[in-house]
Amino acid sequence: MSDAPTAAPVPSKAQVFLRRLITTVILWTVILAALFSAHPLVSDGVCILILIFLAVTGLAEFYGLAEKRGLACFKWCGIIGGVLLLAGTFLHLTTKYLGINDSPARANDFETGFLILFVLGLCVRQFISKTNTTGILTISTTLFGLMYVPSRKSSFSRSHRLALRTTGNIFCSTSSSSPSSATWARMPLARSSGNTR
Secondary structure: OOOOOOOOOOOOOHHHHHHHHHHHHHHHHHHHHHOOOOOOHHHHHHHHHHEEEHHHHHHHHHHHHHHHOOOOOHHHHHHHHHHHHHHHHHHHHHHHOOOOOOOOOHHHHHEEEEEEHHHHHHHHHHOOOOOOOHHHHHHHHHHHHHHHHHHHHHHHHHHHHHHHHHHOOOOOOOOOOOOOOHHHOOOOOOOOOOOOO
């Protein structure tokens, strides 16, 4: 009797295609239903959940590849920081949940302040670590993952806001009974008051 492990059966091309087709149809149904929803809470909720899911999976993949390469990183600090950065930026841009109505530039202030506090938090985390001897490398790998992966998702939410503002509010409900994304979609972008040469 042989104790050799048997290989798992390889699914056929038709099975792989069917599985991918079903997941694609389900995902696009959810996205389109949320996009054309008259309820801004549903639309914004689905958007932020999809963005957070993509950021978490992207960060987990990035930090996993870094660990396979032999680079030390604070994986869970980076993933939690990425979720907080993305959610905070999204909430600052939608403004109706935080009550910030004066300037979309507040999202930039939030991101800058968050990154400063995150770097300080990584330094404290490194100081209390007894096993990690590669401090700067660990901090820089964690920070790179945070700045690269969620920043791409954050720029998506910014471009989503800009697209809504420039297309004349196509997908936003304009009911006056509840604040909607129409409120922030019509806000002008922050302009520099200084002379640019």
